[in-house]
Amino acid sequence: MSETLIRLYRNFFFRKILRVAVTVFIVSTLTFFIVRLMPGNPIDIYISSLMSTQGMSYQEARQMALAMFSIDLDAPLHLQYIQYLSNLIRGDLGVSITSTGTPVAKMIAEFLPWTLFSVSLSLFASFGIGVALGMVMAYRRGGIFDTILTGICTIMSAIPNYIVGILVIVFIGIQWNLYPLETMRGTYTSTITPGFTIEFIVDVFKHVLWPFITYVVCTFGGWALSMRANTISTLGEDYITVAKAKGLKESRITFSYVGRNAILPLFTSLTISFGFIFGGSLLIENIFVYKGIGWLLWSAINERDYPTMQGVFLIMTTAVVLSVTIADVLYGLIDPRVRRGE
Amino acid sequence: MTKEKYLVKWRGTASKTIGLLKTIYASKHGTVGFLILLIYLFMAFFGSSIRPLDTTPKPGQMYLPPSIKYPLGTDNQGRDTLSFIVNGTFDVLYISLVASMVSVILAVLVGSVSGFKGGTVDSILMYISDIILNIPQFPLMAVLSGLMRLTDVSLAMLMGVLSWPSLAKAIRSQVLSLKERDFIEAARLLDLGTRHIVFTELMPNLMPYIAVSFALAMTYSIYNYVGLVFLGFVPFRAYNWGVMINHAWVLGAIYNRDSILWILSPIIAIVGLEVGVIMFSRGLELAFNPRLRK
Amino acid sequence: MRPILSIKGLSVEYLSPRGRVKAVRNVNLEVYKGEILFLVGESGAGKSTLGLTLLKLLPEGIAKVVGGEVIYHRDDGGNLNILKLRKGRLRRFRWKEVAMVFQGAMNSLNPIMKIKDQMYDVIKDHGVRLSKREAYKKIEELLAMVRLDAKRVLKSYPHQLSGGMKQRVMIAMSLLLDPKLLILDEPTTALDVLTQKNIMNVLKDIRDKLHLTMIFITHDLSLAAELADRIAIMYAGSIVEVGSVEQIFYRPKHPYTHGLLKSVPKLTSEIGKLESIPGFPPDMINLPPGCKFHPRCVFRRDICMEKEPFLQKVEENHYTACWRWRDIFGEE
């Protein structure tokens, strides 16, 4: 290998970008071959469904399918693959089968903001709650508050989030009738026109409330437990004893010395969770009929909308890969001990 | 082996097992978890003979409240809910056990090879696990099971194959730190052999981590499996907790206020199992670590 | 000589799963103004616990002072019972009157803050009336005193400094508020010989320039030989002998001190076979009755197994906790 290549590889950012590219490439390849090599080729299935539902001839249906998948079915597999990749690079994810004619990219652009909105809201809230609780628990470790909360957090992080979602719907929405079921479900009321009106914004928040609570209830426990563990180990560090010996103010010790050191490792997890929660949204969005990207994937799978499925999955993976990469870079910036480029 | 020596050896194993149980018993969490798991195991193996599956619809007996005959009431077709809960146990236990076993075995293999060999082998293995780690697993499983009509075993395998990387990384870092310890070096110098080093020196030290990893993998697979069934992506078997929830959900039974027990039963069964596994793993962690014993 | 610190009947215990660890037992000790007092003992002798107690730094909930008091004598004649100080007053007392340099230079500094900020935090939180410029001038002076390049060190993070440099930073930091008493807990352990020598020289400079009182905690008799004015020997949580350097090294009056001196090899003088103290240090949870050293003592008699000896005067400033010192070592 030439010197320049090795030097390039040693560059921190280049390595990160390379890793993103490789992962996205592998996942897109994977989805391509899964769809192509699956028993009961989706394209054949589509052709036969066109023939039976629309009464087209095989030739017509085939033409239609080709246009839809934007690949030449007669070409050998490797050429199809190259075609698919070059489409991808141009941002062309194909066209949805069920919502006839809509480009997948456009659908994703339509659904993604809702997931981003609900997920980031809940993630920051649960992170904040978890970190605060975790610190208090660590400072009062062994006490009643700590014992009870540790138990609650352990159990909460063991309960699947969709179970909580179902319980919310069943109890809050139906059994006790505390909250209108139609506001619990859906993204916004269909009779209100979207726009920057107070009415719409309030409506959006009313709809996001219960998915939000569900996310938070299921995730704050994990944050709290990690923060508790980190804080306890930080409290045992020599530099905390030294800070006390120095007669520093308690607030300064708590925030600058204990807090900052304990929270540091959590930032990485926070960034990574951000990517992963896109995948987890599948179940919650399904339960609350919240039309984000998870719901889109669910309906695409149910309706065998392969191009959409492929596209959404690719976006989800990219989100994770990007967030992992950002976490890496961020950590290098926050923690002086991790020097970049070495 | 003479009878005497055999007896000595047997007594050794027996007393070890008893010792293990004692330490689990000594931790409150461990005891509770152990008892919970015992109940589930009992249901899984003897449930069907004690409470056979009630499949005959009895239209007149829909959503009955709990009674001596039907302790958990009846479902939307007037069938015994308890029999469904009991008979659904095996499925969930079996699949999550297979999945977590596959996951933990792969994790231990990759993690220890990576940690031990180091160098290029380590770099490559870790690169692969990073890539798998970066693929959102639940959506991938949803897509695959939605497309492929997986059997129970292949689904379990798939879950295992997709979930090993994070455990492998944890094991690897453990192996890396253990490898540096002098007692491993001493064992090499005494020429005690690879088998001794792996099974007598290393494994006991890894056991607490493996036990916890196993429990984590199990909760994870229960989550995934029931989630997939609930979404309707996995072939139905009529008696399965996920299917029960799915039915209640899809058929609109949740809107009927009387159906509450039918919906809650599988939910409680799932939550109970998850909590039991977690608590038991805490007890195991203690049991495998002599330093934590008194 | 006026004492700056009086420790009276101090006992400290730790709670452990196996029982109470009697880390410090009935310690009585006066520290005089301007002296360098060495607290010498082996691992588990309770010397570090004693050091932490002097600043009321024992980990809460785990360690407990079960008796005694620590009186600090202020310059203006006022007396403070350190163990009774409450939050705000304790905080202002620490570092201003008594500062401490800890064992394990590696972890004494916050890893994610620049040295500059960690230094300045002390000045800020103690409300010292100095402008930022004056404060940094003082910091730079102190760094120069410990032979460090201030410009480079101040903008560094701890991981960018070597162990010896970190420890010197800590020494400079301990002097920021001109404390009257400096406690040094194994400040040179884990450092190389040459680095250790350098730290010892820095401490000598400080003694000569600032005339502060120092309590130096160590297991290493050689360091005591080099710097101490007075030495207190600890064993199993209590002080078994205290005296001047000369008295301890050349006229020890306790079998433990005697054994310790005989078990360390020397470099220059001729040596025969070293004799070490038989047996092992006692279990601090189940201490033997009577004199805690008796199981390892070749001179023990019945009384040693029954009654614990107290510190008895041997000569001026020299005390030993041994029933039989006269029989063993003879009168001076």
Place this chain on the structure above:
Amino acid sequence: MGKSENTPLLELRGVYKAYKVGGFLRKVKVNAIEDIWLSLGEADIISLVGESGCGKTTTGKVAVGLLKPDKGEVLYKGKNIWEMTKEEFKEFRRNVQMMHQDPYSSLNPMLTVYKTLSAPLFRHGLASDREEAVERIARLLRLVGLTPPEEYMEKYPHQLSGGERQRVAFARTLSLNPKLIVADEPVSMIDVSLRASILNLMLDMREKFKVSYVYITHDLITARYFSRKHLLMIMYLGSIVETGQTDRIIKEPLHPYTQVLLSALPEPDPRITRSKKLIALRSLDVPSLLRMPTGCKFHPRCPFFKKGLCDVKRPTLIEVESGRRVACHLYGS
């Protein structure tokens, strides 16, 4: 050279070992030790002294065959250990053991003393059943001063004190009746009052079983006690800078580094230690192994530095008087 009477037990000949720092495709080579020569016979002792990071532990690991040298040979009874047959290597392994510094890391926390000590006995056929093993272990424990042995066998390491652990570790090294023990800082983590007893124990084994030792330490004082009439080697940044009989080096150090080291060493005697004069270094910073100084490795710190010579030419180890070698431009040509 045949297998004559004079064949040394262990020999290192011009051994080099480098570490690779960094991961995949990003490796940097760092020389841990360079050109190390060493030779010792039956019941011999060599003390290897240097500060942390000087390569003394690496040298020890190369000597026991845990690390393969990049260059140079390790000979056991005249045979290169890396060209031995499996059987020969097995014999070497059994006969050359190592004692570690940290008694908290050298014993497996999961195994009882009995388990730790019985494994090598069973493995090498020195015991065939529990009874025999117990008997042998009892003898070993008594040998290292852990009495009564029955009280120790079923204990876990965390139930023992540091001194007791180090004795168990020593019993383990003795379990296969080795001919040579490389002891890597065996007493540096042990209480002062127990150090002498462990060193004495090691010396007794030499008397009784003719065990040879390579004693690795940062502490010249214990090295002097341990190897008095035997060989002392001083290492600095991976190279040997001075060798000779221990007592003679202590009395009259030749290499500037040895001189500085001796002048800086505090001693447990106030009169001696306070009258010592320190030879000052030019710089306190130890150079990074990544940026090794040119010429003599000690030149940036050496009080007798000669510009144009010391920073250009690396001195070789030359014999300045019988039995004493120094690597310094002050001596010889």
